[in-house]
Amino acid sequence: MAKEFLGWVVELELEPPSLQNNTADADRLKKALSGKIGASHITIDLVVLKDLSTRLKEWGYRCRCVFFKNYGNWQLIDIIACDDPEPIAAIAVDLGTTRVVMDLIDLHTGKRVLQSAFDNPQFEIGPDILERIHFADKPGGLDRLNALIISAINDEIRRMCEETGIRKNRVYLMAVAGNTTMSHLFLGISPHGIIREPYIPPTNTPGAIKADALGIMINDKGSVFVFPNVGSYFGGDLIAGALHAGFHQSEAVSLLVDVGTNAEVLLGNRDWLVACAGAAGPALEGGVSEIGMTAGPGVIDTVTIDPDTRAFRIGTIEDKPPKGICGSGMIDLAAALFLSGMMDIRGRLVPDACGDRYRVIDGVATLVLVERDVSDTGEALTISQVDLNSLIRSKAAMYTILETIMEYVGIGFADIETFYVAGTFGSFIKPRSAITIGMIPDLPEKTYSSLGNSSLKGAARLLVERDAMDQVDAIRDRITYIELNVNQDFMNRFSAAKFLPHTDAARFPSVPLISTQSL
């Protein structure tokens, strides 16, 4: 007998039909399943009803049920013989704007069987959300974008199934976590309103949708849950992240930050949640400077500068020859420049301190990070004052957003027990460096926790814990989304945060006061 798991598959043994118990087969099954999972009413699709009696009889009135829940509505997806040795599977999807990551999960063990990822093919239409939304407005544009992502996911499903030997017919459930625009494009619903005042998405709660209505090639009877959004700028990926972080279970106050072009912030505990999102600038995604890039082999992610000799030690991912720098590398660099006195508290390069590395190129102060002879590109890797200014604006925006949400709630940073950082950025960022430049508050380093791909993990959790479905709603419904009013108060805070680490250095007691004089 398969192991029982509080997921979406249960094994049932029905009372066989008799003259004393002449309830219809489907109703007997519904009653038994309801009792086992605590459902009030369960619907069964016609296609399952059609051969239900025959199968139950053949299997001696024992079966495994694959079910799902769409808000209040429990659905029996299929029944399977107890002695059927094939795995029953599900797929969690992190539907990123740039990259899509998928976990194939065995619903019996609740474990991941395979992880796989691919670049979002909508990139060819436009690398960012904004371009895709505009493209979706053109004739055929929405269908094109939708077809690109659906067929890419289907291709990946096929590959994953081939690799694991699990037939796609045995994949019954899918959970998709993406930002609001990506969720709409996946559903084939126009995202037009998302970027236009008053910024209203067509739907926040698409729920569970039949796979075949979406064109998703899993079992025909399969169901695809799309994580709900809070609004145009706070999507299902964040809700999934909050689920993974366990906001709904913790009495202690936590803060979750997902940093990209937008910084999305969620603050609260199991009783209350406040969210906001604001433009943090592309600098943190490695998107501004000429050598900025997303994390990958050969990308600089660590920079340290010897305080005495000002010698640089540059680390790259997989120790490959350097070819660019990612967001967390930039933060590391900025922190190191600041601590070594090569950058002042306004974020300006200090020529004397920078010494040989300082150049003026096309009239812009520039720092040579890697000389051409050791770079992978054959060109020197340089960071200009413009790049640094952009980074400073981003870090100031991030800190201001955090300050604003704390003030809105009326608590201090010290009240935060865990500060989660989500996403790829979160996996690479060094809290010490981010604190040094005043991007995040000066909390003990153990307060900071990297969540990794929290939207994927949240999606996977929904597929293995059925209680998570209610938690998703509970999290969503509990969130108060606050609009960041870019008013005078905000601008004042932002201006103060543009210094390193802050005009009010007392806020960052762990950051040493640095003289900007040359050594």
Added chain:
Amino acid sequence: MAKEFLGWVVELELEPPSLQNNTADADRLKKALSGKIGASHITIDLVVLKDLSTRLKEWGYRCRCVFFKNYGNWQLIDIIACDDPEPIAAIAVDLGTTRVVMDLIDLHTGKRVLQSAFDNPQFEIGPDILERIHFADKPGGLDRLNALIISAINDEIRRMCEETGIRKNRVYLMAVAGNTTMSHLFLGISPHGIIREPYIPPTNTPGAIKADALGIMINDKGSVFVFPNVGSYFGGDLIAGALHAGFHQSEAVSLLVDVGTNAEVLLGNRDWLVACAGAAGPALEGGVSEIGMTAGPGVIDTVTIDPDTRAFRIGTIEDKPPKGICGSGMIDLAAALFLSGMMDIRGRLVPDACGDRYRVIDGVATLVLVERDVSDTGEALTISQVDLNSLIRSKAAMYTILETIMEYVGIGFADIETFYVAGTFGSFIKPRSAITIGMIPDLPEKTYSSLGNSSLKGAARLLVERDAMDQVDAIRDRITYIELNVNQDFMNRFSAAKFLPHTDAARFPSVPLISTQSL
């Protein structure tokens, strides 16, 4: 503005989107609709979601919503502009084994626009349920039976739409009430188990199913509710009848009888319901005697015999020349024969009293009802002792079933406030005659009420009163179905009931004691 009606269409005016109210369009709509109809959660199909934002905006955030409920699950079926002048319609279906009757209903007025009927095309496979169930077991048999009824209904929908000028795209809802086997054949689910011990149907509660999954050609988004069954021998047609009769609203105890090959009986009030079904014999459907037929023009439905002269007065439907006799005509005839002394209390023809009308044909005592020169067929219309015996058995079975269910509940016939008789049979039966032969209890005639096509009326009620949906479940769930054990007690009662009106004449005080001597 269209008239508000507590049905499945409501008009909504949404708060327009704004920076202050930035809920997604679908969620704003769901919330407004939930508030208006008292739903906890409403699901919206992907196909409706796709253009929901565009349409709402175009219509100034006012719309009419067509919705439906599938057990606990409310579904928004479609949205329609408030100024759209086309009717919004639904179709109620009485899915009879022999004949299918459909009402096209305007969901705004709640009124029937057109009624139409056709012979069930499955008749060509087999006139009765039993033959069809056997046919469904053959390869392709079920699909054939299903296709016959679905395409016949689709043809009728097309005709009804053409005649009324209502486009079928404007028909959003359908409610289908049929016996358990017909419901399964309509759904395309094998009725195999219905006639095989332990007589378990595949499903009792199919609920609301998408029209396109059934192949029903109404609006693609449309939904088809199939009335639930209590069991193999107590189907959705009876539940619909109980809904129409208002069992769920009445404190007084009522009894509902639907007479056909089976007699189905429902007893109770808004608090409790007991049902049973038993073979009453085909005599009451006009199915046994050579001249027996279902009600129609030229069919004898009234027989009176002058007590002095023993002259017959025979009435036919539409006063056409007589060609046969229906079930209620047979009951009338039997009562008249009994009251005139031409048939004794054992149901035997009394040769002396019958006089010229008495013949012995092939060794069987026979009564000439209509001489050949006045019959429509050119042949004499005769009733044999065999026919009469069959009728007596049927009436005895009916009375015994009634007696049994009353005894089960522990009340007497006098406690019944209304005795509903359903179906075509119910429309023609004369309670006085049925009492005279002891088929139904000797209650005041005003107790008896003909329901007409109660399953059609119940189906129509569900389409115009949304509360009826819950009532259907409440009725079904409240019914205690009792198996008629054909034990010694039952047989003793049955034997006693085979006399006219009964061995215990005191039970029928209104029936005169008749001498069987010739006049």
